Amino acid sequence: MGKMFKSATLLIALMMCWTLAACSVNTGISSNGIAEDPANSNANSMEADASDKKTSPDEPAWKLDTTPITFDWYINFDWFTSKWGGNAVSDYITKKTGVSLNFIVPAGDAGEKLNTMMSARSLPDFITLGWYEDAVQKMINGDMVLPLNELADQYDPYFFKVADPAKLSWYTQSNGKVYGYPNASSSPADYEKYGQLFTSNQTFVVRKDLYEALGKPDMSTPEGFLGALRAAKEKFPEVDGQPLIPIGLHEFTETGNYSLDEYLQNFLAIPKQKDGKLYDRRSDPTYLKWLKVFRQANEDGLMPTDVYIDEKRLEKDEKISQGRYFAMLYQWSDFTEINQKLYQKDPNKVYIAIDGPANDAHDAPTLAGNGISGWTVTLISKNVKDKKRAIAFLSYLLSEEGNKDLYLGEKGVTYDTIDGKDQFLPAVMHLLNTDRQAFDKKYGGSYMYWMLMDTNMNLAWMTGMNAEPAKQIADWTRGKTISMSEFDNLDPDPTTKEGIAEGEQTRLWAETLPKLLMAGSDAEFDQLYSGFMNTITKDPEYGAIMAIRQAAYERNVQKLKSSFKQ
Missing domain, CATH: 3.40.190.10 (Periplasmic binding protein-like II)
Incomplete structure (x- = not known):
């Protein structure tokens, strides 16, 4: 019971260090309830004009409209302090797609900030948070976010060409809809293909x-x-x-x-x-x-x-x-x-x-290591100012093209084909391996913008990413790293009586753990531990919680078997 820490993973073994910041743009609400950027009052007309252009399952929809647009993107981590713009990668992507991003991050308690926005139903265009956070299901149950598969059907069928079927299957809700897409996600098939390369955090x-x-x-x-x-x-x-x-x-x-x-x-x-x-x-x-x-x-x-x-x-x-x-x-x-x-x-x-x-x-x-759930999920709010541009940009970011742009940047500027492999230019690589902050400020590549990173794809572009002291630590974890996907997302819905009871039990463990360490003797330790176990096992909801978790585990095992066949 209790939430497992899911930021664990290859993404971290890749010398990621994050220096990010945020600013906020005021939005208005149109008559139909859709948030609008006041600096872009013709957003709806542009969406209408762009929708006249024909979409294709074989062509990215983002190419149909590259006029300037700014999306607000909420990142539910207070340590995220990066801005969009002013570095090679983000400037290149904006020049290419027309999309700029305004990152919003919590100044204090992340849960409090997100809950406030949810209560006011004032969610920004995009939302990224840990897949394991209760807010994910609350946003879905509260009809605050849009189904990605339905957006793709209507505006960008190319989404289904670039999205991983195993990940879509994993994130499909009981109503058949998919609301979020993960980063740093690896399926059973990925472990078959890349397993020995995977590292743990x-x-x-x-x-x-x-x-x-x-x-x-x-x-x-x-x-x-x-x-x-x-x-x-x-x-x-x-x-x-x-x-x-x-x-x-x-x-x-x-x-x-x-x-x-x-x-x-x-x-x-x-x-x-x-x-x-x-x-x-x-x-x-x-x-x-x-x-x-x-x-x-x-x-x-x-x-x-x-x-x-x-x-x-x-x-x-x-x-x-x-x-x-x-x-x-x-x-x-x-x-x-x-x-x-x-x-x-x-x-x-x-x-x-x-x-x-x-x-x-x-x-x-x-x-x-990376599980199929990944680390975070990204969702599109019902308040989104331009549905078509939003799903098209999401498709671009999660595609191989988008991942390569986010990681390597622009060919000839930050990377080139060297010895038959696309990789950072020597000067860029040197800065990455010696001064991550300076690299982020100047170039902004290599997972600075990690919201839709596909760490399996990125293995192809990591030539030269073997500098010490990170190499020694990453190498130590190789061969010891496994997938634990089948144990993801087992907890009861946090809004149910079982979910509330489990939350209370988890908090009780959190209170008991330091007491165990501060116990004056092993005998006192045993007494405290027995008291904890007696409390949770006598909880009226204990049996129901165990049954819910077991059933979820068995469903996961079957889903993973199905995804492996895809």
């Missing part, structure tokens, strides 16, 4: 120089793990005048902690199902043994109290840039750019991936 990393100074200890066992943390603290009590932090984790949130939930369970190769029945990995003896290892680390003073209270992304980034963590069970995309800068200062003072916590049999980790 889930890693256990250590600071290279400190780890080597300790003799490269084996940290895969409870004894070795605790021993290495203790030795690091004893030998290196300070780093550049700041106290060393032996172990770093993701922040504790209202759903739990990614590091101590999914990541640790995956490193321990704990199954999500046994004999076709879903398995609550929190009840696994090996998992509980390792949670007690972290409890012991806390008791031994190896986990400062700020791990529990102020480990937000910005605080975390600052401490990583100072090299204060000895080890981290963490998603490495979050510090790729920081690690790049550390490497440039001193290649020995970077973070490298090593074997982390393991089960007693020392099975290889089962790390989450």
